[in-house]
Amino acid sequence: MNTPSTSSFGNMEEKLFDLLGKGFELDNQITSNPEKKKQLTHDYLNDINIVFASGFELPAMDPSWTWFNVEEPLTFDHFKYRIVILDFFTYCCINCMHILPDLEKLEGIFGTDQVLIIGVHSAKFENEKIDGNIQNAIKRYGIHHPVVNDRQAKWWNQLQISCWPTLMILSPALRPLKMFMGEGHLDKVRYFVEEAMHFFNMSDSSTPPKRLPPPSCLGQVVSSTFLKYPGKISLWKDKILISDSGHHRLVVINRSGLVEQVIGSGVKGFQDGHLTSAQFSSPQGGIFIKNHLIIVADTENHSLRQIDLASKTVTTLAGNGQQGRDLSGGKNGPGQLLASPWDLCLGSSPKALETGELDTLFVAMAGTHQIWGLSLEDSSWWKGVSRKQGDIFAVAGSGVEENRNTSYPNKAGFAQPSGITFSSKLQSLYVADSESSSIRSLCLKTGTVKNVCGGSRDPTDLFAFGDKDGSSVDVRLQHPLGLVMNQSQDTLFVADSYNHKVKAVTHVTGKKAECQTIADISGLDEPAGMAFDPDTQELLIADTNHHTLKVYNVNTKVIRDITVHTSDETDFTTSVPVLKLRGNYDFKLQKDILFRTTEATIAIKITTILDSALKLNQDAPSHWKLVLPEGWHCASGLKGSFQADPLPVDLIVSPQSRPGPIYVEVNAYLCHKSDGLCLSKSALIELNAEQCDNPAMHTKSLALAIHL
Structure with a gap:
């Protein structure tokens, strides 16, 4: 330099x-x-x-x-x-x-x-x-x-x-x-x-x-897949849960890749409610607690959300959408603020290690450089500390960004922990500590934090990174984001994200843990999450920047793609409310659409839904305007006015050239029905059009709703 x-x-x-x-x-x-x-x-x-x-x-x-x-x-x-x-x-x-x-x-x-x-x-x-x-x-x-x-x-x-x-x-x-x-x-x-x-x-x-x-x-950047920047993944019986982070939603698929459930509207926001209207913001770690219950780290909303597939609802367990700076925690419910929770795993509190009960949801809290826990049952911790069901609290980490190992969990230092997994056999948590480029362990019996591999001997040095296999601190990783344990062999699989590799770490309990690249897994682009099936010996990998999943069989050394797809009769497109927008607009909506160059006509139906106390001002006609990428055209023109209440605007758009954003601007002039006082509201819809030549993925129509 x-x-x-x-x-x-x-x-x-x-x-x-x-x-x-x-x-x-x-x-x-x-x-x-x-x-x-x-x-x-x-x-x-x-x-x-x-x-x-x-x-x-x-x-x-x-x-x-x-x-x-x-x-x-x-x-x-x-x-x-x-x-x-x-x-x-x-x-x-x-x-x-x-x-x-x-x-x-x-x-x-x-x-x-x-x-x-x-x-x-x-x-x-x-x-x-x-x-x-x-x-x-x-x-x-x-x-x-x-x-x-x-x-x-x-x-x-x-x-x-x-x-x-x-x-x-x-x-x-x-x-x-x-x-x-x-x-x-x-x-x-x-x-x-x-x-x-x-x-x-x-x-x-x-x-x-x-x-x-x-x-x-x-x-x-064009994606022809159902997913967009998938992050963490987890397994539950025959289901795979995917954090479809780029689409701000969760997706449940079966082992063949068929989509069974989409959770979230796809609109970035923070909203509880029905599965189809709930809103998330770049969710990451998600995990099944029961057959119908999922908890997800809603990362950019700084919260933990619960998904009930039986009642088809989303609720908030902790956090309120705003970043917290608390380094201790201990509260119960949304009043406990969090900071960028990134990954989750089920594990045991110190007392529950004796029975093997999984009574704690552990959280890699990247925003405060700590490990937190959510008590699923009343639990007992080091030094006689008791936690009530629903409490969420700091387990380890001082909040100082470093890679400090110690026998005192509250004095340990982590650096943006982004992946976490639990071994009941070894009674320990293992952490992908991304900014120190290391793998760390937290013994849940004693509270001791140790280095497994990677990183530096100097706890303040966060620049010991590279790409080198070997033993212990001689290993060099580059911003690992995910890891998962093969419990039968005490082997950790690491998503070494910025090296675009998966590595296996053995002898994790000894002084000389061995880290080796799995040569059969190649061609990845910043993999962020993994899951392991002990029955089939299959390792599932989120190939994040390729917007897809891969499966690697540990025994046969065969790797294959999972094509995420929907059935012909399944429609996951729903009308959704728009979000608050910065600047001159009251509302903004962003969605992705896919088009084919050989069959490139898209019907966009936009419905304005007025508050019951409002009506359109007949003396000041409301209007809409369309801005298209180069080479596109609209059969109904690029602008128009409306005076109906409510009004569907139907646009037939045909692309002839490159992908790009479609902008639809709606300006409504309104009056209160009671006193006649008038106001104006504006909305902006941004549709990110991406080329997709897969017929199963092509969007032919899109229905959107603007709530004014």
């Missing part, structure tokens, strides 16, 4: 550290007095503007950088006359994931005319430097603002960035104003940007910023 010379940047390092120091000083001085707060902020802006007024130039952009979400690379001309927020991130980082909703809110508040958010991807892992992997992450996380791949971390080094995530705010003259390190700064960032806009008189600027290039189609 290159660092700037003093001749090029002078005392730049000193100035940037001064910026950081003055920024902390400002945060400490801010008072509850609004006028005093504003004066302090403007004094700070004046001082910082003087510091960087001369001798500073933003480091040059590398012409080899790849840009995402824009059809052509941005230049400094796009930055000028805007407040620019640079988000230095790496896509593996849970803290970076946590601030994505904040950035989305800022986009909605400020738009792009005066404030521009740029993701500067500065990779931690070698795998994260690859354009295609970043592209998949952008689509998986739903990032809409421009992102640039700074492969060699040039800006990271030249601008003295030291942690992920870091937000650097630039003035309209491209000078640093402030840095925010870590997560949880939404209100501070919003306030600072608003005051910076006032300070620089941006509303009175006579020079408009350069128009941004149009958004791209996210690199044309």
Whole structure:
């Protein structure tokens, strides 16, 4: 990695550290007095503007950088006359994931005319430097603002960035104003940007910023399968439960791949209710508790949800959709806030180890770098601690991100644990500790946390990664996400995600655990989850970026694909309510549709459903507008008005060219029936059209509902 010379940047390092120091000083001085707060902020802006007024130039952009979400690379001309927020991130980082909703809110508040958010991807892992992997992450996380791949971390080094995530705010003259390190700064960032806009008189600027290039189609990532970025998988008798994370839903299939149940509307959100209308947000670990009960880690909703297949309902067990920062827990129900639960497994509390009762659901809590537990029955723990049924609490991990092994579970350190499995025979949990690139064990009898393989001897070193088989800490993994135990042979299977491999770990209880790559399993792309069937000796693998499942027979060494499909008479498309949208829209709906180039006519029926207290304003006709990808056309035109109540808008769309997003904008002018007071509401529907030449997967019609 290159660092700037003093001749090029002078005392730049000193100035940037001064910026950081003055920024902390400002945060400490801010008072509850609004006028005093504003004066302090403007004094700070004046001082910082003087510091960087001369001798500073933003480091040059590398012409080899790849840009995402824009059809052509941005230049400094796009930055000028805007407040620019640079988000230095790496896509593996849970803290970076946590601030994505904040950035989305800022986009909605400020738009792009005066404030521009740029993701500067500065990779931690070698795998994260690859354009295609970043592209998949952008689509998986739903990032809409421009992102640039700074492969060699040039800006990271030249601008003295030291942690992920870091937000650097630039003035309209491209000078640093402030840095925010870590997560949880939404209100501070919003306030600072608003005051910076006032300070620089941006509303009175006579020079408009350069128009941004149009958004791209996210690199044309096309999936012709039923699944989209599947995460964790689990087995129950003849059923396979899949976290269809990219579609924000769960899918239950049989062993031949036939879909038996889809759980969730497919719309990103947080809503309990019927299986078809409930909403999830990038769910990961899921597990059957009984024949009809499933618990799922609803990761981006920071919650645990229960699915009852008998009553066809979804309820919330813990969490309320908002990220928590509690490191102890102990509450019962949705009042206990969580932080990015990533994986689940059934296991035993220390007392229950004696009987073998599976009385605890263990949670890999990636967001706080801990292992938590949900008591399914009253349970007893170390040092005589008792837990009531329904309690959810921290089991191990201090919350500090590290790979610290110790005999004291609350002082152990994990680093974004993302996979977890239980061995009743060995009375231990095993953890895929992704950010330390290691496999760890937690003895449930004693509470001792040990290293199994990978990672570093230095508990603060989270950069001991690579691709090397061998013994114990000589092993090198790269961001493992999943693991599962073959209990009959005490063998762990590891989804070594960023090495795109599956590895087997033997002698897991000894001082020299052996890790070897399974050579027969190849061609994977960031596998994230696995399940093992002891009866058939089959290992199921979620081949995440290929949107499919694979099955490997441990005895015969044969690997095959599972094609997830529906029967001809099964229809999982349902009308669903839309979500709250940032910015100028009251509602937003996102769904995927699949089309064939040889038979490419799609009927889209949109129904507006009015609140019973409202009616359409006949004096101000409501209207809709359609925006299509290049080469598409609509038989009924691209816009129209409506005055009926309610109104179905039927669009017949035929694509002739490339995939892309279809946008349907609905603007409704409404009046209250009781007092005649009028209001307007707007909705935006985004349909991500992807090419699919599999006849079984082709969507010929789609019914959507907008609740106004």
